[in-house]
Amino acid sequence: MPNDKGASWGVRLGWLSSLKLTLILFFALAGASLIGTLLPQGLSLVELKNHFSPTIAFLIDLLALNNLYHSMWFRILLLLLCVNLIACTVDRLPKTVRLIRRFEDPFDSQKLSRFSLSSSISAALPLEKVQSFVKSAVCETFGQLCEIQSAGSFCAVSEQGRWSRLMVYGVHISVLIVLVGALAGSYLGFKGAMNLSEGETSDKVILAGGESVLELPFMVRCDKFEVSFYDTGAPKEFRSDLAIIDKGREVLKDSIIVNDPLTYEGITFYQANYGTTLKGAEIELTDRDSGAKIQMSLPMLQPVNIPGTGDQLAITDYRQDLMRFGQAVELTYVKAGQQSSSQWILADRPFHGNRIENYQVRVSRIDTGRFTGLEIKKDPGIWLVWAGFILMTVGIGLTFYSSHRKLWVCVEPDKKRKKSIITLAGRASRNAPAFEEKFRALCARLENELVNPPSPPSEKRGNQKDTKGAK
Amino acid sequence: MTSSLLLSLTTFAYLLCTVLYLSGTVFSYRPLLGAGAVSGAAALLMQTGGIGLRWIESYRMGYGHAPLSNMYESLVFASWAIMVIYLVFEWRTKQRALGVFPALFSFLAMAYASFSKDVDSKIQPLVPALKSNWLIAHVMTCFLGYAAFAVSFGLSIVYLVKKRSIYVGKPQNPNPHGALQVSLPSVSQLEWFNYQLVLFGFLWLSIGIITGSIWANSAWGTYWSWDPKETWSLITWLIYAALLHARNMQGWKGERVAWLSIIGFGCVLFTYFGVNFLLSGLHSYARQ
Numbered sequence: 001m002p003n004d005k006g007a008s009w010g011v012r013l014g015w016l017s018s019l020k021l022t023l024i025l026f027f028a029l030a031g032a033s034l035i036g037t038l039l040p041q042g043l044s045l046v047e048l049k050n051h052f053s054p055t056i057a058f059l060i061d062l063l064a065l066n067n068l069y070h071s072m073w074f075r076i077l078l079l080l081l082c083v084n085l086i087a088c089t090v091d092r093l094p095k096t097v098r099l100i101r102r103f104e105d106p107f108d109s110q111k112l113s114r115f116s117l118s119s120s121i122s123a124a125l126p127l128e129k130v131q132s133f134v135k136s137a138v139c140e141t142f143g144q145l146c147e148i149q150s151a152g153s154f155c156a157v158s159e160q161g162r163w164s165r166l167m168v169y170g171v172h173i174s175v176l177i178v179l180v181g182a183l184a185g186s187y188l189g190f191k192g193a194m195n196l197s198e199g200e201t202s203d204k205v206i207l208a209g210g211e212s213v214l215e216l217p218f219m220v221r222c223d224k225f226e227v228s229f230y231d232t233g234a235p236k237e238f239r240s241d242l243a244i245i246d247k248g249r250e251v252l253k254d255s256i257i258v259n260d261p262l263t264y265e266g267i268t269f270y271q272a273n274y275g276t277t278l279k280g281a282e283i284e285l286t287d288r289d290s291g292a293k294i295q296m297s298l299p300m301l302q303p304v305n306i307p308g309t310g311d312q313l314a315i316t317d318y319r320q321d322l323m324r325f326g327q328a329v330e331l332t333y334v335k336a337g338q339q340s341s342s343q344w345i346l347a348d349r350p351f352h353g354n355r356i357e358n359y360q361v362r363v364s365r366i367d368t369g370r371f372t373g374l375e376i377k378k379d380p381g382i383w384l385v386w387a388g389f390i391l392m393t394v395g396i397g398l399t400f401y402s403s404h405r406k407l408w409v410c411v412e413p414d415k416k417r418k419k420s421i422i423t424l425a426g427r428a429s430r431n432a433p434a435f436e437e438k439f440r441a442l443c444a445r446l447e448n449e450l451v452n453p454p455s456p457p458s459e460k461r462g463n464q465k466d467t468k469g470a471k
Numbered sequence: 472m473t474s475s476l477l478l479s480l481t482t483f484a485y486l487l488c489t490v491l492y493l494s495g496t497v498f499s500y501r502p503l504l505g506a507g508a509v510s511g512a513a514a515l516l517m518q519t520g521g522i523g524l525r526w527i528e529s530y531r532m533g534y535g536h537a538p539l540s541n542m543y544e545s546l547v548f549a550s551w552a553i554m555v556i557y558l559v560f561e562w563r564t565k566q567r568a569l570g571v572f573p574a575l576f577s578f579l580a581m582a583y584a585s586f587s588k589d590v591d592s593k594i595q596p597l598v599p600a601l602k603s604n605w606l607i608a609h610v611m612t613c614f615l616g617y618a619a620f621a622v623s624f625g626l627s628i629v630y631l632v633k634k635r636s637i638y639v640g641k642p643q644n645p646n647p648h649g650a651l652q653v654s655l656p657s658v659s660q661l662e663w664f665n666y667q668l669v670l671f672g673f674l675w676l677s678i679g680i681i682t683g684s685i686w687a688n689s690a691w692g693t694y695w696s697w698d699p700k701e702t703w704s705l706i707t708w709l710i711y712a713a714l715l716h717a718r719n720m721q722g723w724k725g726e727r728v729a730w731l732s733i734i735g736f737g738c739v740l741f742t743y744f745g746v747n748f749l750l751s752g753l754h755s756y757a758r759q
Contacts, residue, residue: 019720026713030706037699037750069697182695191693230534230596237599258599259690270692271599375692385694389681396674433663 017087025081032077036068082179085172096165106150109410115425117436119443122421123450127154127413130420130450134411137449141442142407154411164402164429170395174388181384189379190214196222197277197371201245205376216267216376218246223253225372227274238271240372266378273373278318281329281347282365285313288358295364303334311335313356316342318368325349327366333357403430407439422446474528475592477521478547482585484514485550485578492570504567508558511574515554518581522547525594534596539610542747543592546584548610549743550577552618556668560622564664568655572625589748605686613679613704617739619672620711623665624736627729630661634726662725666718669732673711680704699750703742710735 015021043066048057064071112118123130131154138145142158149155192205192214201221205214223241230236237257244252244264256262261270280299285306286292296313298304303312317330326348333356334340343356347363354361405428412421424443428435488510495503525538538544557573560566584590597606633655656664683701684694695701714731717723 019716022716023713023720026709026716030709030713033702033706033709036697037702037746041697232596234596234598236596237602257602259603259605259686261689261692268692270690272691377692382688382694386685389685393674393678393681396670396677400670400674431663431667433660 016083017091018084021080021084022088025077025084029077029081032068032074035065039065039068041066041068078179082176085176089169089172093169096169100162100165106148107155107408107410108150108153109412109421109423112408112410112423112425115408115427117427117439118423118425119439120421120423121443121447121451122414122419123446124419125450126418127411127420130422131411133450134409134422134446137442137446138407138409141438141445142405145409153413154409156409158407158409159405161402161404161429162406164398164404167395167399167402170391171399174390174392174395177388177391178385181381181386181388184381184384185379186381188381189377191375191377191379193272194220194374194376195275195277195371196220196240196374197279197369198222198225199369200371218244218251218264220269220374221245222372224255225274225370227370238274238372240271240374242269242374266380268377268379270375270377271372272375275371275373276320276368277371278315278329279367279369281315281363281367283331283345284362284364286360286362288355288360294359303332311357319344322346329363329366331356331361403428405429405435422450472524474521474525477517477524478581479585481514481518481521481550482578482581484510484517485554485574485581488514489571489574489578492574496568496571501567504570507570507574508561508567511554511558511570511577514577515551515558518547518551518554522551529594532594534594536597536601537607537610538594539606540597540601541591541595543584543590545610545614545743546580546590549614549617549621550580550584552614553577553580553621556615556618556671557622560664560668564656566656566660566664569626569629572628573622576621576625600690603686603690605682605689609679609682609686612675612682616672616674616676616679617743619668619675620732620736620739623668623672623732626661626665626668627732629655630658630665630729631726633661634658634729658725662728665729665732666715669711669714669735673708673715676704676708676711680708699746700742703738703746707735707738707742710738 039060043051045057045061048060048066051057052060060066064073068074109120113120134154135145135156138156138158143160145156145158147154147156190205190207192207194202194205196202199222201219203216203219205216206212207214221243223243224239225241226237226239228236239255239257241253241255242262243250244262252262252264254262256269256271258271261268263269278300280297282295282297285294285296287294294307296304296306298313298315300315300318303314305311306313312334314332314334315329316332319328319330322328322344325346328344328346330342330344332340332342341357345354345356345361345363347366350362352360354363406426408425410423412423413419414421424439424446426435426439488507491503491507491510495501495507522538525544529536529538539548553573554577557570561570584592637658655661680701683704687696687701688694710731714728714735717731718728
């Protein structure tokens with residue numbers, strides 16, 4: 001159809017809708033992804049310079065190969081794929097829809113004989129007899145027959161799976177939907193982490209990638225965290241009992257484990273990891289001059305006055321294993337009006353280095369608790385992604401299991417009015433060999449019953465060509 | 472009767488099956504191919520029993536999970552899936568002479584699972600991340616896809632060899648056994664079968680990636696994180712998508728499509744083994 005609107009669109013869209021571009025993009029995306037898996041992602045420029053020569057590090061940085069999947073050029077490739085998909089759809093869908101909706105054009109035996117799969121049988125019987133037999137025979141092998149108005153002859157079409165032509169568009173659109181969903185998620189949603197000790201309540205999420213903190217519109221409290229192990233030592237289950245507190249009221253209580261998150265107002269909490277935190281410690285200070293001992297109980301991060309002085313002491317950090325020396329606490333000594341000083345104290349190894357200012361420090365008791373590591377996410381685009389996934393599965397599945405096939409039949413009376421010429425033609429979008437086999441079987445059956453039976457001598461005309469696909 | 476005994480026997484049954492198919496093809500003798508199919512079906516039955524027993528044994532040990540959780544179990548399932556897909560293919564198409572490669576792959580997968588020092592065949596408990604109903608759906612769909620691609624890889628090689636021999640004009644073998652002689656399908660038939668298998672594999676690979684991302688979303692809170700395993704499955708998907716599109720392009724149908732299928736299977740192998748052993752990522756449990 002050269003004067004078709006779709007064709008002119010095709011010319012205008014040109015290379016953007018071409019299959020060649022599709023292939024190039026597939027290979028380019030595959031190649032880029034491959035580089036991304038071989039080169040460690042997320043390295044900083046400094047780390048790159050430590051690993052590679054300056055020139056290579058510069059090149060990697062220039063092409064953003066260390067953050068490839070989020071680089072501009074990778075996004076442009078994805079965008080081009082979308083443009084290609086849309087252009088193809090705009091280019092081809094109208095034609096397909098017209099093919100599906102259009103009423104059958106009138107045809108005759110001459111037109112049918114031009115098909116790559118066609119056959120012609122001549123029977124010495126009147127039109128009406130042949131017509132009814134052909135009707136029932138075709139119905140039996142190919143399903144319902146739809147008759148088409150034509151003068152003086154019998155024309156009919158049997159078509160199956162005409163909608164299967166649309167499946168490929170379904171798959172293409174599903175890819176677009178998934179990408180749009182991903183885009184919506186990355187712009188309208190967020191992803192971050194929160195560490196909660198048992199009993200702690202918070203609404204602060206540390207956003208992924210950056211140092212920025214996001215405040216949730218409600219509070220989360222961790223009531224309990226449990227971890228269990230198998231006999232083999234492998235972890236069995238991580239479980240956090242969480243409560244959601246909205247406007248001062250406890251609205252939801254649930255426990256989460258890996259694979260079973262909790263969602264409240266579109267925000268989902270995942271069990272990601274766990275660790276140990278310090279609740280507080282009891283320490284004993286010994287004045288190095290006087291030898292006087294002071295007992296102190298320090299809660300985590302809360303400065304406490306050192307009795308008999310105007311100074312304060314606080315635990316500001318905790319390590320479960322500081323440089324393989326075991327547990328350690330970081331003490332910060334605050335003198336009024338002066339620069340405060342900090343010092344790591346090894347809790348498990350009392351030695352002379354455990355000191356701050358003029359005090360020797362001994363940690364007499366350490367009070368630890370577990371914290372649960374939560375992954376927190378809001379993704380409004382996820383429903384689009386799921387919808388795209390469903391459409392993609394259905395589309396590819398139906399492409400595999402369905403096919404479009406069409407059979408044309410035309411019975412024309414011969415000029416002498418004593419014979420009828422049956423012309424059949426067929427076309428199948430998939431599994432052409434099987435369709436052809438069925439087609440040939442039908443022709444053989446018609447020939448057997450209409451031409452060969454004990455009847456006046458008949459003339460046979462064969463016009464059989466193989467399908468192009470089989471050659 | 473234990474699962475490990477059944478699965479060891481399966482390994483040798485697949486070896487026998489491979490030898491039968493190979494000799495049937497080389498000596499061009501049809502009954503040998505029939506014996507190949509029978510031994511393949513018998514091995515498959517035995518393997519099904521072995522997998523089922525292993526499942527039951529895991530419940531007896533108190534772990535209770537489908538045998539799809541580590542390298543050993545996935546190799547056994549891969550071998551099973553290849554044979555299932557091949558036998559259904561043979562039954563549907565009535566083509567008996569294409570069994571060498573699928574039988575060989577099934578045997579190699581079992582042999583590697585049984586004899587390699589890197590692969591631990593012990594039944595292990597599931598770590599928290601694997602405790603999900605998606606485990607069965609994700610692993611089964613992925614491996615059905617991989618298996619279809621493995622069979623397609625075999626077909627592509629047969630296709631290329633056959634096409635080359637036509638170009639060279641190699642005379643057909645003299646016919647020593649008359650009706651018993653083996654006949655390979657024609658080049659165009661091979662091309663069609665190959666396309667069907669790739670489309671089938673593509674369907675399952677897509678579902679495999681989709682179930683994987685739904686699972687990742689419920690376990691880690693992200694459906695796509697560019698983890699090496701994910702990325703390589705995407706690379707595989709892109710290559711086979713390219714194949715399906717290339718078939719409609721002038722000059723690509725035929726040999727180039729066959730080569731793409733071979734490259735695609737290379738990607739499958741890298742997704743499966745290469746990523747586990749060479750690259751680190753979230754999928755590390757598949758390494759043991």
